Structures are given as C-alpha cells and as structure tokens.
C-alpha cells in the first residue's frame with residue numbers, strides 16, 4: 038500500500054482532496070475521517086495537519102504527502118518537492134505599518150511576529166539582520182496593533198487581511214508558494230506506485246489547463262494553422278472528403294483558446310471547436 042498524507046484542514050484541504058478525486062482516488066466523505074483506504078488503487082490516505090506533513094514524510098512512515106512549499110521549507114524536515122500542483126498559491130512577505138521601515142535592512146532590534154519561524158529565522162540570518170522572532174499561531178496581523186511586534190511575516194494571498202489591519206508589504210517576497218507533492222530526501226525516484234501517482238496528478242494538471250481544439254482548413258494554410266496550434270507533440274492532420282481541405286486536432290492552453298480561435302478564423306479555418314479534456318496521460 039502506498040501511504041499518502043493529505044491536508045485535513047485549511048486552505049489546501051479541499052483543493053487537495055478535489056484533485057485526488059479527479060485523479061481517480063477515493064477520498065473521505067466527511068471531515069472527521071482521518072484515514073481512508075482505497076483498495077482498488079492500493080493507497081492509504083492519512084489526513085494530517087498541513088504543517089506536520091513534511092515531518093511525517095521525512096520520517097519515512099509515509100511515502101509522499103501534499104503540503105505547501107512554504108510549510109515544507111518552514112518545517113526544516115528532510116523532504117523535497119517533487120511536483121507543484123498549481124493551487125494554494127500565495128506569497129510569504131514582511132509587512133509593517135507605513136513608515137516603520139523602508140526594507141528588511143531596517144529590522145535590526147525589532148520584533149517580528151510570524152507563524153513561520155523557520156522561514157523567517159533563516160531569512161534574517163541569511164541577510165545578517167539581528168531581529169527577534171515571536172511565534173503566533175494565527176491572526177498575526179493584529180500583533181502590531183497590540184504592540185507585540187513592529188513587523189509581521191505572513192502568507193499573503195489577496196492582501197485583504199493586510200489592508201484591513203492598515204499594514205503594507207515591505208521588501209521583496211520572501212518566497213512564492215503553492216501546494217506541492219513531497220517525498221523524503223534521498224527516496225528512490227523509481228518507486229513504481231509513486232511514479233503512477235505523479236502521472237495521474239500530472240494528467241489532472243494538464244486536463245485542467247488544456248483544451249482539445251479541432252478545426253478544418255485549406256491545405257495551403259496548414260503550415261500557418263499548425264504554427265498557431267503546435268500541440269504538445271505535433272497536431273493530428275487528417276484529409277477531408279472535400280479535396281484541398283484538412284482536419285486538424287491539437288491540444289492548446291485553455292487560457293489562449295479564444296485568441297487562437299480568432300487567429301485561426303482569420304487565416305480561413307472553419308468549424309473550429311474546443312472540448313474539455315477530462316483526463317489524460319502524457
């Protein structure tokens with residue numbers, strides 16, 4: 038049985054389970070379930086706090102896990118990122134009241150409140166900044182109003198929490214994060230079940246970001262059309278019953294589909310259709 042850690046709460050929990058479900062794995066029916074066995078796929082899912090997942094995986098008790106890149110780095114656990122999952126995106130940044138400092142170089146002697154002490158302590162040490170770090174579990178933005186710290190370091194997604202607290206970001210982002218699959222450092226990368234799991238998730242990532250495009254065009258316009266829709270390997274081109282016309286089929290990035298359809302139409306392509314991809318293996 039492959040043993041996989043999945044976030045049980047927080048921002049990553051719902052999207053992680055949704056992605057696993059889309060990849061054909063059995064997921065829990067209610068949030069109180071802590072372990073789910075998927076006998077068909079020979080996988081056991083453990084629903085754990087996202088902050089703890091890298092630690093479990095590093096211990097070797099679980100094969101792989103889904104967590105945030107920031108949580109992985111913060112834990113200092115001996116685990117590594119093997120696939121980025123394109124959800125749970127955020128940046129990790131310093132913020133202060135306007136006028137407190139013009140950059141992290143001014144933080145010397147100040148106190149920084151954060152839930153991510155590992156990342157902050159390392160960042161300060163790397164920059165040679167001598168500041169104190171105070172750990173808070175959440176609602177870190179309020180620490181400044183209450184005088185516990187002059188600076189915070191926290192996850193920023195939309196920036197709403199900072200604005201509401203009258204704070205502004207300062208300096209460059211410390212890191213950008215998203216959900217990732219992690220495994221123990223030095224684990225063999227030819228584990229067949231892990232490879233299959235990663236292929237399934239990659240299939241979901243591709244199915245979410247590409248559409249299939251079909252169209253007809255005159256043979257003399259084929260090279261121009263194919264330049265617009267190169268596909269992943271190469272487009273499929275089939276003859277039409279009408280002489281001088283061909284049918285083309287290629288995967289295109291979903292975000293660009295409308296622009297590509299306009300451009301194809303301009304060069305004379307017709308019957309241009311896009312369809313969703315439900316699943317794929319590249």
Ligand SMILES: Nc1ncnc2c1ncn2[C@@H]1O[C@H](COP(=O)(O)OP(=O)(O)OP(=O)(O)O)[C@@H](O)[C@H]1O
Pocket residue numbers: 046047048049087088104105106107108125126127175192193194195214215
């Ligand atoms: N708006 C957000 N707030 C917090 N974390 C976010 C957000 N968007 C993405 N994330 C990511 O989610 C992970 C944090 O998840 P975690 O469950 O620890 O905190 P949370 O989502 O704030 O939940 P909680 O309600 O328990 O505080 C990190 O990887 C973080 O980058």
Ligand SMILES: O=P(O)(O)OC[C@H]1O[C@H](OP(=O)(O)OP(=O)(O)O)[C@H](O)[C@@H]1O
Pocket residue numbers: 174175176177178191192193194195196197198199
């Ligand atoms: O930039 P935003 O879109 O506002 O999102 C970021 C905020 O969301 C999270 O807090 P959460 O609501 O999880 O509360 P917490 O601080 O108690 O964890 C995070 O700690 C920030 O405060």
Ligand SMILES: [Mg+2]
Pocket residue numbers: 175
């Ligand atoms: Mg939170």
